[in-house]
């Protein structure tokens with residue numbers, strides 16, 4: 001009798017345990033995102049400082065870039081006090097079509113409702129085939145025979161860049177890669193090896209090699225290296241992101257010819273310049289160049305889902321996937337995931353149907369001219385350059401003795417402070433979010449969502465007129481900010497100005 005009672009108690013316990021295991025999705029209570037966010041309305045910086053990156057929290061708080069953003073739409077962000085900010089940073093060139101574009105959101109929701117057979121593992125993905133076809137059609141040369149006909153999908157820019165190196169090495173049978181001084185291609189171990197910035201490389205070596213750096217926009221230097229015959233690829237951003245450096249007109253066409261003559265692949269990194277950023281769908285188009293390999297990411301999925309892609313000539317793809325045995329030697333689990341693919345297709349649709357690229361060309365021209373009119377003649381402004389909505393404002397040592405004193409003082413304290421002293425009032429007084437273009441440069445970069453309006457462009461010129469204009473007297477407010485920033489404690493966190501960011 002006792003043993004019967006024991007068995008029935010054990011049975012009941014087992015049943016209770018099984019009941020608490022809820023494999024039926026309907027039986028799991030909903031997850032309330034709104035409630036979760038509301039419960040953490042005030043502790044974002046604390047959580048980041050504790051669990052993610054305390055140094056970054058220090059930098060943002062020091063620079064007054066610690067607004068609590070709660071909403072984003074189009075070219076704007078809103079903080080928790082209801083202030084609207086014009087976003088001149090665009091999530092580091094991710095939100096070309098604007099934040100939270102409803103058409104892309106709707107496409108993603110449709111895809112989720114359709115219960116697609118995502119990531120079948122062994123099996124073909126419908127969505128990635130369609131996106132590959134559309135990407136090739138949109139690429140320089142239109143994806144015709146011999147052109148950019150094949151695609152490899154990845155989950156980020158750097159990962160796609162790693163894959164591009166592998167495709168180039170495997171298809172040429174060579175190892176050496178050429179990259180440019182001041183170039184930026186991502187921070188994975190492979191892509192980092194191509195970055196011409198010691199700030200990112202130091203502390204992580206040894207990196208993959210052989211990699212040789214050549215000056216950007218220097219054809220003789222490029223030819224000297226290519227002539228040795230051991231180069232697999234020359235990797236180049238058509239316009240260098242870290243500083244917005246635009247090459248002379250002959251550079252990329254001639255680089256393409258040289259690569260072809262010497263059997264190396266020309267890899268164009270369009271991760272930042274792609275999808276309308278420079279007023280053309282891809283920056284290579286400004287010079288009529290069709291690279292052998294083109295790497296894209298960032299704006300491709302409208303800012304919703306991580307994505308990256310390597311477009312390449314068919315012969316390169318075939319050289320790598322050359323047999324059944326080698327059919328999977330470059331792959332990644334999430335590369336072709338349905339949500340990224342659908343977001344990519346919807347983003348291409350928005351770019352096309354909304355004529356976003358043409359809009360970027362027009363508003364970019366307006367903003368460039370507006371800025372040149374507003375601040376171009378100021379003694380502290382060296383050059384304002386750009387294509388489309390990728391604009392760099394470079395400052396330089398002024399002639400006037402008193403201004404030069406302020407300039408030298410700040411630069412002696414820290415090479416990155418001057419731009420930051422302009423960006424801070426731009427943020428606090430004009431509610432515009434922008435960034436220093438790189439470590440230790442006097443260049444501010446503007447890469448806003450391409451959907452910003454003509455009025456926004458006028459506002460930007462006016463805001464810079466005020467903030468840069470304030471540098472025209474020394475002592476003056478901007479120099480004061482710089483001085484404050486340079487106090488020992490602040491200098492420690494702002495050195496190299498972390499908010500120069502990944503782009």
Ligand SMILES: Cc1ncc(COP(=O)(O)O)c(C=O)c1O
Pocket residue numbers: 092156157158159161184185186187237241269270271272273297298502503
């Ligand atoms: C030109 C360029 N290449 C590569 C990358 C790396 O992309 P990701 O940050 O998605 O790895 C970036 C990112 O800023 C970039 O601007």
